[in-house]
Amino acid sequence: MQLTRQTSLLFLLNLIDAILTVYWVQNGFATEGNHLMANLLDIGAIPFLTVKIAAGGVTAFVLSYGGHYKLARYGVVIALTAYIALMLVHLMTGLTVAGIVTVRHLDQISTCSKAIFAFVI
Numbered sequence: 001m002q003l004t005r006q007t008s009l010l011f012l013l014n015l016i017d018a019i020l021t022v023y024w025v026q027n028g029f030a031t032e033g034n035h036l037m038a039n040l041l042d043i044g045a046i047p048f049l050t051v052k053i054a055a056g057g058v059t060a061f062v063l064s065y066g067g068h069y070k071l072a073r074y075g076v077v078i079a080l081t082a083y084i085a086l087m088l089v090h091l092m093t094g095l096t097v098a099g100i101v102t103v104r105h106l107d108q109i110s111t112c113s114k115a116i117f118a119f120v121i
Contacts, residue, residue: 003064003072006076006080011056013087014059016087020090021041024090029097063076092106
């Protein structure tokens with residue numbers, strides 16, 4: 001089973017994440033949560049983007065190449081789930097920057113998500 005579409009989507013989400021992260025951080029709207037990548041971003045956008053895109057490309061290639069393995073198929077699902085959740089974080093950041101979502105809204109979302117997480121567990 002080939003995972004070309006799924007790994008292409010994964011790479012695209014990685015690219016969008018990289019670009020949005022540079023934008024949010026350089027404009028003071030957010031910080032990079034990964035300390036290694038934050039250090040690269042402190043050096044400059046080009047080193048950050050180079051490493052981020054290279055890591056995403058290698059990951060997408062390896063998962064696509066090994067698409068016939070069950071582990072690769074699970075890995076793609078987990079990675080896509082994580083990146084889709086991360087895109088929601090970027091969306092909320094953008095809505096907050098635009099003034100559409102306030103800190104009060106974020107507190108309500110946080111409280112609601114904690115309740116849902118507690119219910120599931």
